[in-house]
Amino acid sequence: GDSVTQMEGPVTLSEEAFLTINCTYTATGYPSLFWYVQYPGEGLQLLLKATKADDKGSNKGFEATYRKETTSFHLEKGSVQVSDSAVYFCALIGYSSASKIIFGSGTRLSIRP
Amino acid sequence: GAVVSQHPSRVICKSGTSVKIECRSLDFQATTMFWYRQFPKQSLMLMATSNEGSKATYEQGVEKDKFLINHASLTLSTLTVTSAHPEDSSFYICSASYERGGTDTQYFGPGTRLTVL
Numbered sequence: 025g026d027s028v029t030q031m032e033g034p035v036t037l038s039e040e041a042f043l044t045i046n047c048t049y050t051a052t053g054y055p056s057l058f059w060y061v062q063y064p065g066e067g068l069q070l071l072l073k074a075t076k077a078d079d080k081g082s083n084k085g086f087e088a089t090y091r092k093e094t095t096s097f098h099l100e101k102g103s104v105q106v107s108d109s110a111v112y113f114c115a116l117i118g119y120s121s122a123s124k125i126i127f128g129s130g131t132r133l134s135i136r137p
Numbered sequence: 138g139a140v141v142s143q144h145p146s147r148v149i150c151k152s153g154t155s156v157k158i159e160c161r162s163l164d165f166q167a168t169t170m171f172w173y174r175q176f177p178k179q180s181l182m183l184m185a186t187s188n189e190g191s192k193a194t195y196e197q198g199v200e201k202d203k204f205l206i207n208h209a210s211l212t213l214s215t216l217t218v219t220s221a222h223p224e225d226s227s228f229y230i231c232s233a234s235y236e237r238g239g240t241d242t243q244y245f246g247p248g249t250r251l252t253v254l
Binding site: 028032056058060062065066067068069073113117124125126127128129130 | 180181183196230243244245248
């Protein structure tokens, strides 16, 4: 079945550092790929998405590119801020998952001032 | 906009009791609501999907008699964990969509942490 694997956290960085959170997936066909973010005490929010190969999703300085050849959708940001501290979930909706969202296990990111 | 609330945020109960968790869409009509369960350091697992006015559709392996879901209005869904046991302790998250079946237009609640003693 479809699955998502993302790097374990926690990830701790200093402010203005470069961020990469790795995400790879297993799915048949061409799933839609998503990154969700959960700030402390709040619900998950859609951060960005990509629906076909080579698409780049972007929002709030974050980017992720849909790489079919490596089945990856790594999240990147050039300069993180303290306010980016949150838990990030990679996810997909694929054909075999019957339109359900399949989530990764989440990566906790902490940014030091 | 598109805010979803859950109540309570935390609940502790004794084994054998029942617990009700509410999920409300505050500023939109939720045609479809979803209930997820999250174990520590694991991903969210979909438990069931409910469309307003219809019976919930449960995922394989989820006991519908244990996890009762009611979606009686366009702004409220409830999850009742009946005869709770320690293994039911988990983080329960709901989401809501204004679209019927709206898998990719879900707005998530902040979650409810259930601890069964």
